[in-house]
Amino acid sequence: MTRGADVGLPDVEDLLATVPQGETPDLSGAYPRLDDDRIRMLSGQGSRRPTARGDVLIVEGRPDEAFVVVLSGRVAIVKEFGTPEQQVVRVHGPGRFLGELGLLTGQVAFFTAIVAEPGEVLEVPLDRLRACLMRDAALGDQIMRAFLTRRTLAIGEGHGFRIVGSRFSAGTRALREFAARNRLPHRFVDLEADADAESLLQAVGITPAETPVVVWRDTVLRNPDPAALAALIGQRPARTPSRLHDMVVIGAGPAGLAAAVYGASEGLLTQVLDSVATGGQAATTSRIENYLGFPAGISGTELAERAVVQALKFGATTCAPAEAVALDTSGLQHVVRVRGGDTLVTRSLVIATGCHYRRLPVPRLEEFEPTSIHYAATQIEAQLCVNDPVVVVGGGNSAGQAALFLADHARKVRMVVREHGLEEFMSRYLADRILRDPRIEVHLHTEVCELVGDGGQLEAVVVRDRDDGSRCTLPARELMVFIGADPCTGWLAGTVALDSGAYVRTGRAAGSDDGDRTARRTPALLETSIPGVFAAGDVRSGSTKRVASAVGEGAMAVRLVHEHLAHVR
Structure with a gap:
């Protein structure tokens, strides 16, 4: 706890003069x-400290x-402190606690907390806080x-x-997608639309x-x-941990996050x-309405965010973006190689990499993909679609949810469905x-056969009737594609058994591929052809492509991991 000047911040008096009573x-x-x-109860785990006006309790960044x-x-919560845009956004008095979600996830703070009126605070170290939350479930929930x-x-x-x-810009789109998928507080400044972009x-x-x-403070x-x-x-983290893990989970969708929660x-x-990012394909869904326990529905990003915090509460660690590119199962432990050169060594592995949406087999796709073709329907895509005509391709639940969500933002939504x-x-x-929705x-029985536009900006799509061959042109500034998915298993080539569609075989269908390490065996229900390597969720051959079943398989995989670890000790 320091004065503003002690942490390289400007004097706070001018700002504190604006704090309301x-x-x-x-x-x-x-x-x-x-x-x-x-x-x-918390006082027994932390320490009380007197505060003076201007003390900085939390530093943004x-x-x-x-x-x-x-x-x-009283404590003032300030955004962009020390910049021309600094502003007091909240003021807290006795009994209130400070901080934000990053306190639990390991992210940096997105606000600065400055003492506006002297008094006293209680500070509890994070490791002791987590122990308190484990003992007092009601406090943890609050x-x-x-x-x-x-x-x-x-x-x-x-x-x-x-x-x-x-x-x-494809680069801008990647950053915005990452920020949105990880629910990071940010603001997008559009070069084409925002008047203050050039001055910034x-x-x-x-x-x-x-x-x-990306601009943040200095x-x-x-x-x-x-x-x-x-x-x-x-x-x-700068590098993934080098220690031996009990379980490494590749993929942070519903199956992977469930495995992390139960395992930790x-x-x-x-x-x-x-x-x-965390959430997998579920995080690209604007609203999941048929998941047990959420009668009003929940967005995929919110569900993922809650699951991540739950896993971290129990001691799991997460790393994203971090792409697994190879798996070595030749030794007693399994070694996962991560893009960039890092490796993870683990006694067991859960493959939960899910699937990625298929691309349309139409000419000029690469020309429009960076700017106008999307494989998700989140707030990012909704902002792009405001007052524009939109075409959604696909006839499954993802396409249906996307059409309903985008209808609240787009000028008109048209669905192209093969069935x-x-x-x-x-x-x-x-x-x-x-x-029943007049906006859709x-x-x-139609399919997209041609993309129309200039300068990389889509203007329309030509669709063909699959029954009579007739064609028509549909206006479209954005094209949302949900036409099925392929498993993310390219990094597993030559290691575990895959079916004809490249999904991971498990159980009896996997057979055994353990060489001389053990006697010939029948893999457990979710176990692959390699002992101690399991698959859960959409990536598994024969799985039910639903959030609830993916969560169930993630939990079940942990039980099988325990059985494997007990056997090899």
């Missing part, structure tokens, strides 16, 4: 007040060092709900770093040709990749990797809602 009302449930019993509870006095809501507010209010670039670039000495850039990343952005916000909660030293009826591959409730126009 009292504290910010808690209208969202994001700023609850801890009761006296909880404060006494740096990791939180402790869980802080305000006992007396803090978790508050942190999740605070993250949602920060995203909605556009706090955090800025991504500056063209909406038609001039202020940091960047030309439009050097974009995209840091400017020129044309970064998602890994550089992850490092900026503390999401990815049962004492396994667990590491999770994902090549893009003769929506109900062939789509849940009945979705099909009924689409057919459905073209059955």
Whole structure:
């Protein structure tokens, strides 16, 4: 706890003069007040410290060092402190706790906390906080709900770093997708649409040709990749851990995250990797409405965010983006090689890499793919589609959810469906809602055969009727493609048994490929042809492509991991 000048920040008095009296009302449930019993319990794990006006408790851009509870006095929460855009966004009084979701996930802070009125705070080290949350489930729930809501507010209010670039740039799109998939507070500054884009670039000495850039306080990343952005916000360690793990999970979709939660909660030293972000294909879905326990539905990114925090609470570690590129199963332990040269050594492995959406087999696809063709329907795509005509290709649940979600933003949504009826591959409730929605126009037994546009910007798609061969042109500035998926198993070639579609074989279908290490064996239900290597979720041959079944398989895989580890000890 220091004065602003001690951490390289400017004097705080001018800012503190703008702090309003009292504290910010808690209208969202994001700023609850801890009761006296909880404060006494936490006091036994931390230390009380007096505060002076201007003390800096949390520094934006740096990791939180402790869980802080305000006992007396007032604390101002400031965004972009020390810049011309600095602003007091919240004021907290006695009983409220500070911090945000990054406190639990290891990300850096997205706000600065400055003492506006002297008093006293309670500081609890993070390792002791986690122990408290394990013992007091109600306290854990209260803090978790508050942190999740605070993250949602920060995203909605556009706090955090800025991504500056063209909406038609593939590099900009990759950064925005990474930020959205990881639910990172940020603001997009569009070179073509935002009036202040040019002045912002001039202020940091960047030309439009050097974009995209990420700007956060005094840091400017020129044309970064998602890994550089992850490092900026503390999401990815400089190198993956070199220790021997009990279980490594490749893929952080519903199956992988379920395995992480159950594995870590049962004492396994667990590491999770994902090549893009947590959530898998589920995170590209705007709303999951048929998942047990969420009658109002939940977005894929929110579900993933909750699962990640749950896994971290039990001691699992995550690393993203980190792409597994090869697997060596020749020794007693399995070795995963990660792009960039890192390796992970583990006693057991859960493959949960899921699938990636197929690309349309049409001419000029590569020309329009960086700017106008999308394989997800999140807030990022929704912002791109505002007042534009949109075509959604596909007849499954993902396509149906995308059409309904985008109808709230686009000028018109048209669905191109190969089947003769929506109900062939789509849940009945979705099909009924689409057919009743006047904003959505459905073209059955049709397929896209041509893309129309200039300068890399899509203008229309030509579709062909599969029955009579007739063609028509549909206006489209964006094309959303959900036409099935292929498994992400290229990195497994030559290691575990795959079926004809490149999905991972498990159980009796996998046979045994363990050489001289053991007697011939029948793999367990989710075990691959290599002992101790399991597969769960969409990547597994014969799996049910549903979130609930993926979660179940992830949990089941952990039970089988325990049996394997007991056998090889």
